[in-house]
Amino acid sequence: MAPLEKFREKEFLDQITILNEISGSKNTEALPGLIELLKNPVGDTSIDYMVVNALNAVLSSNEDKVVEGLSDPHEGFSILCIRVAGEYAIRAAAEPLVELARSEADLDRLMEILTSLARIGDSVALPVFRTFLDHEDSFIQSSCIEALGKLGDAESIEKFKQIITDSEAPDRFEVCDITTWKAVDALAHNVGEDTISFLVSTLHHKNPTVRRIITDALVNVGSYCIPMLLAEFETGNTDSKILTANVLGFLGDRGGAAGLVAAFDKGLAQDPNVRYAVYEALGRIGTMKGIICLVDGLSETDELILMAVIGGLEKHVNPGMISTLTALIAKADEQSDRLAKAVIASKATAVFDALYENQGAGDALIDALAESKDPEVVEEFRAVLGEIGGSRAQEDLDRLPTLTTGTRKALAADDSRSMCAMHRAILTDLGFEPFMATNGEEAYDYVEQGEEFEVVITDMNMPIMDGMELVGKIRSTPGMEDVPIIMVTTESEASQQGLAAKTGVTAFITKPFKPDDLKAKILEVTGE
Structure with missing residues (x-):
C-alpha cells in the first residue's frame, strides 16, 4: 500500500505520524504523493508545513528528481527543488541552475537560484556570478561577491578592490553597505600578497564599520599579514600606524612584536598616539624584546601612555622588570608618583603584589591607593593586602578609605x-x-x-x-x-x-x- 494512500481522509494525529515516518525513512515511494500534497495542500498549516519537510527529506536522496523539478511549472515545487539543490550541494543541479539564472527576471527567485549555486560551489557558476556583480539589487550583488570570493575567482579581485575604493566616495562613505562588507571578505578569502596588501592599505577606511570589518578580516587571515602590516607601519601616516599596531597586537604573533620594536628603535613612533598603540600591542604579545621596550616606556610622562605601559607589563611580571620598577617608584620623585598612580588606576594587582615587599615602593603605592575614589579599585587592592597579610599590610589596610558607589x-x-x-x-x-x-x-x-x-x-x-x-x-x-x-x-x-x-x-x-x-x-x- 502506498504510504500516502487516502491520506486526506485520515485523522490529524495519524497524518503527523505518517509524515514523520516518511521524513525519517526518506521513502522514495512517497514522492509522488508528497508532490501532490504540496501542489494541492490539505489546508491545515501544521500538516502543510510537515509535507514540505518530508518532501525536502525525500528529495535529498533523489537528485534526479531535484534536477527535474528545477523547471517544474509549479512555483512552490520548483523553489523547493532549488533550495534542496543548494542545501545538499547537488552538483548535477549546477548547470541547470546557471541556465535558470541567466533568464530569470523575478528578483526573489533569482536570489534563490544564486544562493543555491553559491552553496553548491561549482566553478561552472563563475560566469553567471560575474554577470551580476553590477546588479542594481545590493543583496544579489553581495551574494555574487561572496560566492566569487569563496570560489577563489582571481578574475574578480580587481572588481572587489574597486568596490571598496568606491565606498570611500564623499557621497557613500557614511554608510557601510553590504557589498563593501562582502568585498572585504572576498579579498580575505583570496589570500595573497596583492589582496592582503590592498586590505592593509585600506585599513584606515573613512567608515569606521568598514575599518572594523577589515581589521577582523586581517586577524582571521593571521600571521601571513605581518610583513604587509609592518611595511604599512613604516610608510603610513599616523592613523595607519595606530591601526596597524592594533592589528599586530590582536594577532599576538612574535614576528609582529619584533617588527614593532624595530620600528620603535628607528624612531617611527614619535607621535604619542602611535607610542600608545605600540605599547598596547606589545603588552598583548609579550615577547622578551617587547617587554624590554615596555620597561623603557616606564620613563613616559603622559599618564595615559604610562597606563598602557603598566597594563602591558601587568601581564608579564618578571624579576628584572620588578627590580627596575621598584627602583623607579622608590625614588620618591614626580615620575615615582606617576608610576604609582598608573599601577593603581590600571588595577595592576600582580605588579602591586611584587612591588609591595619593598618598603619605599609599597608606601608610594598605598599613598596612591588612598587617594583613589573608586570603590571597586580600593576593594580589589584590599583583597591583595589581605592575602599578603602581616602587621604592615594591616596598617596599610587601615589607611584606606571606605567608599560608597556614586549615585x-x-x-x-x-x-x-x-x-x-x-x-x-x-x-x-x-x-x-x-x-x-x-x-x-x-x-x-x-x-x-x-x-x-x-x-x-x-x-x-x-x-x-x-x-x-x-x-x-x-x-x-x-x-x-x-x-x-x-x-x-x-x-x-x-x-x-x-x-x-x-x-x-x-x-x-x-x-x-x-x-x-x-x-x-x-x-x-x-x-x-
Whole structure:
C-alpha cells in the first residue's frame, strides 16, 4: 500500500505520524504523493508545513528528481527543488541552475537560484556570478561577491578592490553597505600578497564599520599579514600606524612584536598616539624584546601612555622588570608618583603584589591607593593586602578609605584596558558610578537592561560594534535622545568627526589626553 494512500481522509494525529515516518525513512515511494500534497495542500498549516519537510527529506536522496523539478511549472515545487539543490550541494543541479539564472527576471527567485549555486560551489557558476556583480539589487550583488570570493575567482579581485575604493566616495562613505562588507571578505578569502596588501592599505577606511570589518578580516587571515602590516607601519601616516599596531597586537604573533620594536628603535613612533598603540600591542604579545621596550616606556610622562605601559607589563611580571620598577617608584620623585598612580588606576594587582615587599615602593603605592575614589579599585587592592597579610599590610589596610558607589551613572566603552582604567578613575573622581564595556555591543547591553546614564563616553574604533554604531543605537533608544555622548578618538580627518556629529556625538576628545581634559569635557557636556 502506498504510504500516502487516502491520506486526506485520515485523522490529524495519524497524518503527523505518517509524515514523520516518511521524513525519517526518506521513502522514495512517497514522492509522488508528497508532490501532490504540496501542489494541492490539505489546508491545515501544521500538516502543510510537515509535507514540505518530508518532501525536502525525500528529495535529498533523489537528485534526479531535484534536477527535474528545477523547471517544474509549479512555483512552490520548483523553489523547493532549488533550495534542496543548494542545501545538499547537488552538483548535477549546477548547470541547470546557471541556465535558470541567466533568464530569470523575478528578483526573489533569482536570489534563490544564486544562493543555491553559491552553496553548491561549482566553478561552472563563475560566469553567471560575474554577470551580476553590477546588479542594481545590493543583496544579489553581495551574494555574487561572496560566492566569487569563496570560489577563489582571481578574475574578480580587481572588481572587489574597486568596490571598496568606491565606498570611500564623499557621497557613500557614511554608510557601510553590504557589498563593501562582502568585498572585504572576498579579498580575505583570496589570500595573497596583492589582496592582503590592498586590505592593509585600506585599513584606515573613512567608515569606521568598514575599518572594523577589515581589521577582523586581517586577524582571521593571521600571521601571513605581518610583513604587509609592518611595511604599512613604516610608510603610513599616523592613523595607519595606530591601526596597524592594533592589528599586530590582536594577532599576538612574535614576528609582529619584533617588527614593532624595530620600528620603535628607528624612531617611527614619535607621535604619542602611535607610542600608545605600540605599547598596547606589545603588552598583548609579550615577547622578551617587547617587554624590554615596555620597561623603557616606564620613563613616559603622559599618564595615559604610562597606563598602557603598566597594563602591558601587568601581564608579564618578571624579576628584572620588578627590580627596575621598584627602583623607579622608590625614588620618591614626580615620575615615582606617576608610576604609582598608573599601577593603581590600571588595577595592576600582580605588579602591586611584587612591588609591595619593598618598603619605599609599597608606601608610594598605598599613598596612591588612598587617594583613589573608586570603590571597586580600593576593594580589589584590599583583597591583595589581605592575602599578603602581616602587621604592615594591616596598617596599610587601615589607611584606606571606605567608599560608597556614586549615585550618578556613566557609561564608558573602549577596547583598550588602559583607556577603560582611565575612564574609571576620571568618572569615579567626579562622583559617577562607572559602567565599563570593551565594545559597543557590551555597552548597549546596559542600555537595553534599562540603565540610565548622565553621560556616555565611547571610543570610535572598537571590535564587534564600533563607536559610531553604538551612538546610532543609543540615539534611537527612547529616553536616550539627549544624553551627552563624548567620543574619544585618534582620528585626524575632519570628515570622521563630521560623520560622528551627524550620528549624534555631542563632543570629541583626542587621545592621548590628560585626565583633567576629559574631566573638563564631561563637566562641559553635563552643564556643571
